Amino acid sequence: MSHDPHTQGAHAHGDHGHGDHGHGVEIPHGSMRDYVIGFVLSVILTAIPFWLVMARPLSDGATAAAIMVLAMVQIVVHMVYFLHLSPKAEGGWSVTALLFTIIVVAIMLSGSLWVMYHLNANMMPLHDPSQLP
Numbered sequence: 001m002s003h004d005p006h007t008q009g010a011h012a013h014g015d016h017g018h019g020d021h022g023h024g025v026e027i028p029h030g031s032m033r034d035y036v037i038g039f040v041l042s043v044i045l046t047a048i049p050f051w052l053v054m055a056r057p058l059s060d061g062a063t064a065a066a067i068m069v070l071a072m073v074q075i076v077v078h079m080v081y082f083l084h085l086s087p088k089a090e091g092g093w094s095v096t097a098l099l100f101t102i103i104v105v106a107i108m109l110s111g112s113l114w115v116m117y118h119l120n121a122n123m124m125p126l127h128d129p130s131q132l133p
Contacts, residue, residue, distance in 0.1 A: 030084055038081025045074040 049067040052058060079085040087095050
């Protein structure tokens with residue numbers, strides 16, 4: 001029985017299945033059909049806001065609201081068709097992390113807007129120096 005360290009290491013290295021790097025994680029892959037659908041939806045969701053701004057069929061507030069809604073839809077399209085984000089990927093943890101990120105960003109944005117609004121509303125009015133005695 002030979003105790004050659006080189007062969008012993010090779011057997012030990014090969015025995016625990018180091019060549020299998022999958023570790024049970026299923027990575028979703030998109031087909032050409034998925035990419036084409038995502039591309040077409042992205043082009044449509046980009047062309048509609050462009051048309052809304054150029055043709056001005058709606059009021060300014062409605063146009064801004066429509067663009068924001070279409071932007072959110074486009075984010076979802078990109079996540080589903082290009083990033084392949086689904087509840088099946090990585091045991092649902094990628095969707096959970098995304099939801100947590102969305103909640104944190106929403107809290108930060110709404111808090112920042114609230115602070116800026118109240119700072120603007122509570123600022124002292126500027127006095128015209130020509131009206132001073």
